Amino acid sequence: NGSLQVYGEATLDRAVTVGGRLTANDDCDVNGRLSANNDFSVSYGGTEKITTVGESGLSVEGDFRVSDHGTEKITTYGYNGLCVDGDLTVRGGIRN
Incomplete structure (x- = not known):
């Protein structure tokens, strides 16, 4: 019914439901x-x-990048556009 402040680590082993705003002030x-x-x-x-x-x-x-298990799959870093390492499937149009 009031506030909760934790100044050290906390481990929750079950579901947590937040009915209001949840703010993380760090990573x-x-x-x-x-x-x-x-x-x-x-x-x-x-x-x-x-x-x-x-x-x-x-x-x-x-810029953004997408990686999976340490392998970069999609990136714009260092490119003037999009770099895809592997197959690319588009469902819909590609606009200029």
């Missing part, structure tokens, strides 16, 4: 699946970096 590591049942937005230093708010998909501001 947040997810060692499983992270899902959002609504739009989400990621900002840093007042600049929105990733968002689905107001988009029909995902909007990314700046």
Whole structure:
């Protein structure tokens, strides 16, 4: 019914449900699946970096990379566009 403050590590072995806003003021590591049942937005230093708010998909501001088990699969770093290491399937149009 009040606030909870933890100044050391805390381990929770069961589900946690937050009915209000959840704020992480430091790194947040997810060692499983992270899902959002609504739009989400990621900002840093007042600049929105990733968002689905107001988009029909995902909007990314700046370079990005996608890796799997240490292997880079998709990146824009060092390229004037998108580099895909492997097959690319597009369901829909590609716009210029």
